Amino acid sequence: EAGVTQFPSHSVIEKGQTVTLRCDPISGHDNLYWYRRVMGKEIKFLLHFVKESKQDESGMPNNRFLAERTGGTYSTLKVQPAELEDSGVYFCASSQVGGENRGYTFGSGTRLTVV
Amino acid sequence: AQSVTQPDIHITVSEGASLELRCNYSYGATPYLFWYVQSPGQGLQLLLKYFSGDTLVQGIKGFEAEFKRSQSSFNLRKPSVHWSDAAEYFCAVGAGTGFQKLVFGTGTRLLVSP
Numbered sequence: 001e002a003g004v005t006q007f008p009s010h011s012v013i014e015k016g017q018t019v020t021l022r023c024d025p026i027s028g029h030d031n032l033y034w035y036r037r038v039m040g041k042e043i044k045f046l047l048h049f050v051k052e053s054k055q056d057e058s059g060m061p062n063n064r065f066l067a068e069r070t071g072g073t074y075s076t077l078k079v080q081p082a083e084l085e086d087s088g089v090y091f092c093a094s095s096q097v098g099g100e101n102r103g104y105t106f107g108s109g110t111r112l113t114v115v
Numbered sequence: 116a117q118s119v120t121q122p123d124i125h126i127t128v129s130e131g132a133s134l135e136l137r138c139n140y141s142y143g144a145t146p147y148l149f150w151y152v153q154s155p156g157q158g159l160q161l162l163l164k165y166f167s168g169d170t171l172v173q174g175i176k177g178f179e180a181e182f183k184r185s186q187s188s189f190n191l192r193k194p195s196v197h198w199s200d201a202a203e204y205f206c207a208v209g210a211g212t213g214f215q216k217l218v219f220g221t222g223t224r225l226l227v228s229p
Contacts, residue, residue, distance in 0.1 A: 033215075033216070035217075035219075040221075041221060042119075042220060042221045042222070043205065043207075043219040043222075044219070045216040045217065045218070048215055048216060055215065056211060056212075056215065056216065059216075103149055103161035103164050104161075104217075105161075106151070106158040106159035106160070107158050108156065108157055108158040109158060
């Protein structure tokens with residue numbers, strides 16, 4: 001089975017610009033999660049979708065971040081406008097409903113650099 | 116709130132030597148615990164997990180971890196390290212409703228010397 005796919009793998013943008021990250025979960029996985037790792041810090045939860053609904057968005061840092069999952073398939077995470085502190089690696093993960101406890105499958109991440 | 120501490124930022128071991136990576140967690144009830152590994156250019160891969168039962172958990176790639184409730188620890192071990200084990204290792208605890216989200220430690224980078 002194909003894994004969780006994220007693109008782009010790298011993105012370098014200027015402060016104030018907009019960037020959209022995309023995540024394609026494993027087919028059939030209704031749970032989709034976004035995490036972020038800022039340089040040298042721990043990986044932090046951003047939000048959780050079940051199908052197209054936001055189940056938990058308690059980790060979203062501010063309203064410059066917008067996550068969508070139209071149709072319950074792929075998800076996008078838009079940062080607008082980007083700030084320097086948004087730099088980091090953004091991970092997406094997916095799991096089957098009821099499969100969370102077996103551990104998610106993570107993508108390889110998008111490294112975002114805001115200059 | 117749940118938290119995870121990985122006290123070692125970097126560890127260097129010789130190839131063939133044994134390895135132990137430390138992880139301490141803070142959680143009120145029985146935790147769901149995980150170890151993930153990230154190799155360069157790769158995503159996070161699940162090594163092993165603990166939910167209940169036997170406190171010694173076997174994982175992939177020859178890794179094991181032992182849950183010790185009295186010490187709030189879930190240390191990762193491997194008896195003989197291979198050069199391909201060089202990577203960053205993350206301990207995590209399941210949190211929130213249904214343990215849907217993971218709280219990670221800051222990671223330990225393992226370097227393997229010849």
